[in-house]
Amino acid sequence: MKRxxxxxxxxxTVGFAFLYAPILSMMFFSFNNSRLVxxxxxxxxxxLKWYVALFRNEQILDAAWLSVEIGAMTATGAVFFGTLAGMxxxxxxxxxxxxxxxxxxxxxxxxxxxxxxxxLLLLFVAMEQAIGWPAGRGxxxxxxxxxxxxxxxxxxxxxxxLAGFDDSLEEAAMDLGAxxxxxxxxxxxxLIMPAIVSGWLLAFTLSWDDVVISQFVAGPGSxxxxxxIFSKVRLGVSPDVNALATLLVIVVASIVIAGTLWMRRxxxxxxxxxxxxxxxxx
Amino acid sequence: MxxxxxxxxxxxxxxxxxxxxxxxxxxxxxxxxVAVDDVTLTIGxxxxxxxxxxxxxxxxxxxxxxxxxxTPSAGAIFIDGQDMAGIPPYERPANMMFQSYALFPHMTxxxxxxxxxxxxxLAKAEITRRVGEILDLVKMAPYTKRKPHQLSGGQRQRVxxxxxxxxxxxxxxxxxxxxxxxxxxxxQTQFELLGIxxxxxxxxxxxxxxxEEAMTLATRIGVMDRGKIVQVGxxxxxxxxxxxxxxxxxxxxxxxxxxxxxxxEPDHVRIESGELGGTVYVDHGISAAPEATVWTAIxxxxxxxxxxxxxxxxxxxxxxxxxxxxxxxxxxFLVRIDSGRMVRVSRPNIVRQxxxxxxWDETVYxxxxxxxxxxxxx
Numbered sequence: 001m002k003r004x005x006x007x008x009x010x011x012x013t014v015g016f017a018f019l020y021a022p023i024l025s026m027m028f029f030s031f032n033n034s035r036l037v038x039x040x041x042x043x044x045x046x047x048l049k050w051y052v053a054l055f056r057n058e059q060i061l062d063a064a065w066l067s068v069e070i071g072a073m074t075a076t077g078a079v080f081f082g083t084l085a086g087m088x089x090x091x092x093x094x095x096x097x098x099x100x101x102x103x104x105x106x107x108x109x110x111x112x113x114x115x116x117x118x119x120l121l122l123l124f125v126a127m128e129q130a131i132g133w134p135a136g137r138g139x140x141x142x143x144x145x146x147x148x149x150x151x152x153x154x155x156x157x158x159x160x161x162l163a164g165f166d167d168s169l170e171e172a173a174m175d176l177g178a179x180x181x182x183x184x185x186x187x188x189x190x191l192i193m194p195a196i197v198s199g200w201l202l203a204f205t206l207s208w209d210d211v212v213i214s215q216f217v218a219g220p221g222s223x224x225x226x227x228x229i230f231s232k233v234r235l236g237v238s239p240d241v242n243a244l245a246t247l248l249v250i251v252v253a254s255i256v257i258a259g260t261l262w263m264r265r266x267x268x269x270x271x272x273x274x275x276x277x278x279x280x281x282x
Numbered sequence: 283m284x285x286x287x288x289x290x291x292x293x294x295x296x297x298x299x300x301x302x303x304x305x306x307x308x309x310x311x312x313x314x315x316v317a318v319d320d321v322t323l324t325i326g327x328x329x330x331x332x333x334x335x336x337x338x339x340x341x342x343x344x345x346x347x348x349x350x351x352x353t354p355s356a357g358a359i360f361i362d363g364q365d366m367a368g369i370p371p372y373e374r375p376a377n378m379m380f381q382s383y384a385l386f387p388h389m390t391x392x393x394x395x396x397x398x399x400x401x402x403x404l405a406k407a408e409i410t411r412r413v414g415e416i417l418d419l420v421k422m423a424p425y426t427k428r429k430p431h432q433l434s435g436g437q438r439q440r441v442x443x444x445x446x447x448x449x450x451x452x453x454x455x456x457x458x459x460x461x462x463x464x465x466x467x468x469x470q471t472q473f474e475l476l477g478i479x480x481x482x483x484x485x486x487x488x489x490x491x492x493x494e495e496a497m498t499l500a501t502r503i504g505v506m507d508r509g510k511i512v513q514v515g516x517x518x519x520x521x522x523x524x525x526x527x528x529x530x531x532x533x534x535x536x537x538x539x540x541x542x543x544x545x546x547e548p549d550h551v552r553i554e555s556g557e558l559g560g561t562v563y564v565d566h567g568i569s570a571a572p573e574a575t576v577w578t579a580i581x582x583x584x585x586x587x588x589x590x591x592x593x594x595x596x597x598x599x600x601x602x603x604x605x606x607x608x609x610x611x612x613x614x615f616l617v618r619i620d621s622g623r624m625v626r627v628s629r630p631n632i633v634r635q636x637x638x639x640x641x642w643d644e645t646v647y648x649x650x651x652x653x654x655x656x657x658x659x660x
Contacts, residue, residue: 171351172384174371176398176449186397190388270431277432 023249030242037237050243060228060244067208067225070139074146074207075200081147082154082199083192087184089155090162091170106156108149117216120145124217137219145217146207153206154199161195162188205252299326302485303348303453308357310343317343319509320357325502327452330479330486332496335506336532341489342381344506345455348487349378361453372401376453381461383442385430391417391441392426398449416448419478436467443475447482456488460495472498493533497521505529526660530579536656537585537625539578546572551657552596553578559621563596565652570659577658582628584654587615587640591647598649601625603642615640617648 029037031046054060085105089098108116124134124141134140169191173183189196211226218227229241303325310318318340325331333341346352347359350371359366361375377398386394392413399409417423420440430438439462446454459475460468476499479486490496496503497517504514505528513525524530527538541555541562553562553576562578570576592598601619608631615627625648640646 166382166384168380168382168384169386171349171371172378172380172445173386173397174351175349175376175378176445177372177401178397179372182401187386273429273432277428278434 026242027246027249030239030246032239032242035239037239037242050240051247054240054243054247057240060225060240063223063225063228066139066222070143070146070224071204071207073143074150075203077143077147078150078154078203079196079200082151082203083158083196085151085155086158086162086192087188090159091167106152108152109156111149113149113210113212116149117145117213120148120213121216137217138222141217141219142214142222142224145213146203146210149210149213150203150206153202154196157195157199157202158192161192165191299328301325302327302329302362303331303487304360305344305348306358306360308344308347308354308359310340310347310352311355316509318347318354321509321511323504323511323514325485325487327485328483329501330476330488330499332488332490332500332503333506334490334493334496334503334533336491339506340509341491341506342457345378345457345487345489348453349376349455350374375451376455377446377449377451378455379442379446379457379459381457381459383430383438383462385438385441385445387430389429390426391422391428391430391433394430394441395445395448398445402449412448416444419447420444420474435462435464436471439463439471443478447478447484450482451484453485453487456486458490458492459488461490461492468495469498475499505532507532522656524579524656524658527577527579527658530656530658535582535626536579537582539580539623541576541578543570543572543574543576546570550652553655553657557621557623558599559619559623560599561596562655563594563652564655564657568657568659570657574659579656579658580650580654582614582626583612583630584650585625585627586649587617587627587629587646588649589640589644589646592649597652597655598647599625600645600647603640603644603646606640606642615646617646619648 029040030050031048032040033044033047033049034041085101089102089105092098120141121137124137124144127133128135134144169187170183173187174180178186209226210224211230214224214227218224223231229244232238232241301324303323305321305323308318308321309316321340321344333344335341343352347354348361348366350366350369353367366374386397389397395413395416396409399412404412413426414423417426420443422437422440422444425433425437425441430441433441439459443459460471463471472495475486486499488496488499490499500517502514502516503520504511505520506512507528513520513529515523520529520533524533530536531538539555539558539562541553541558543551544554544561545552546567548567550566551564551568553564555562555578558578564578568576586592591600599619599621601617603615604618604624605614605616607614607616610631612628612630615629617625617627619625627648
């Protein structure tokens with residue numbers, strides 16, 4: 001019994017260490033005074049100087065803002081197209097080309113990023129020569145490229161949410177006199193909202209940390225944050241990257257924790273209401 | 283069941299009501315599977331018409347075609363004289379109550395009920411008034427602010443009914459309306475449904491697999507089997523005069539004996555049955571070829587059970603009591619007759635305690651009145 005408990009404790013520690021030691025050491029070194037990332041300057045640490053340097057670094061701030069913009073546009077576009085595809089796949093029954101559509105929308109999930117990036121680059125170049133659009137490469141081409149691969153995730157999420165709820169709800173709305181468009185906005189959309197929100201967040205995250213595809217389709221002056229970090233690291237890791245990464249981890253972690261807590265609260269509230277209502281009817 | 287049928291005394295005589303729904307040679311195929319097979323049907327205004335059948339008999343498909351969710355592969359549907367071909371669900375004068383109730387989970391009770399009226403673009407005050415009225419009618423007024431997940435099964439059922447009725451449809455389609463309720467609640471709700479229907483004069487088309495539900499609710503029943511309507515009639519007609527072995531067997535329980543027509547007169551027939559080990563005398567004529575194979579069906583409650591052999595050569599057999607099931611209001615006896623067949627007999631428990639109760643393994647005689655047997659040729 002006791003031995004088992006020791007084993008569990010060790011396994012847990014080793015597991016967490018494996019997952020989080022790199023992140024923790026990175027956070028730790030972001031407070032290091034030394035220019036050398038791996039040498040701890042005990043005399044003058046901890047310090048916030050790299051955080052100060054970070055907020056003075058125009059290049060990083062611009063890249064971060066560009067990443068936010070591209071992420072938001074990508075997520076919105078992916079949610080739009082992904083929801084359309086998810087609706088068609090979940091609600092329109094069997095139609096000619098359904099299997100093809102379903103395969104094609106989910107293919108980017110397994111497609112190597114290098115191939116997606118390369119093919120998009122070739123397409124954009126060819127299109128520019130043929131019709132003059134998109135003119136050059138930059139934020140627009142990155143966004144389009146990101147939409148094509150993040151849309152697949154949204155499609156899958158929306159489709160599974162739609163498959164999970166009773167389609168007689170939509171029929172009931174139609175039966176009560178609502179035209180299809182109204183049925184969608186009053187019934188379907190509110191019901192798949194959680195899927196759309198998580199799809200949006202997922203698309204944003206995927207776009208936010210994509211390097212490979214962005215590298216292919218980016219143009220001069222349109223470096224996203226991961227691209228900047230990547231190129232900085234190639235010239236030797238500077239401690240301000242540590243500071244930046246630390247901030248990112250904190251932001252992401254707090255969003256995830258807040259979201260989880262909120263969802264748990266909603267669930268508990270709903271459970272309690274159901275129990276109360278049932279108890280009352282006894 | 284007899285008391286229940288008495289409740290149907292209020293039923294308007296069929297044929298007097300104005301035709302409201304006409305299903306004209308409708309067929310529905312899903313690929314190779316024929317769900318509804320050449321069905322023709324008329325339903326009068328103010329009727330409660332029950333489509334009764336086992337699962338997969340096509341009753342729900344027929345209902346969904348009335349609502350407009352499915353398109354007939356052939357044939358036409360008329361509601362109030364208007365051809366429904368190409369008319370979408372949101373423009374039909376019918377509302378449906380779904381088996382799952384299909385309440386919108388993100389809206390309150392009041393929101394659910396108001397939804398249909400909002401589609402008609404009525405004034406807010408008018409919507410509030412009508413929602414209040416209908417929720418009063420189904421006794422859900424104290425729960426207007428609740429969400430569906432905070433309601434019990436019976437309450438959800440009422441909200442679903444209110445939501446369908448608030449639009450004041452001429453035709454209400456109900457898919458297994460009481461299926462999700464427990465027995466007590468179901469009986470109570472049946473009578474409430476009848477009350478509401480009478481007050482509003484709506485035509486009801488009810489789909490059910492529960493014959494008791496159909497018997498209680500319906501002015502007429504259409505029995506369906508494998509996509510076809512096999513018999514249409516009042517509950518009494520369906521129960522007492524089934525048109526085929528399928529209907530006789532499906533509605534209530536029945537003892538069925540295969541036999542041969544040996545005497546065929548205009549005022550009586552006599553049937554010889556090996557399965558019964560005796561002859562059956564029926565006090566009315568039937569239309570069948572002489573010497574034809576026929577089936578005699580006798581309902582369990584129409585068989586007498588006693589220790590003395592009744593007089594006369596017909597309509598009596600001897601047997602041994604094998605099982606007795608005491609159900610409170612009635613007792614059901616399973617008797618093995620001399621031919622080896624088991625026969626089901628039910629007797630009401632009129633007195634509280636009888637000293638000379640028939641008991642297990644007793645030899646008894648089963649007999650019935652000459653008007654009781656149903657003679658079936660198909």
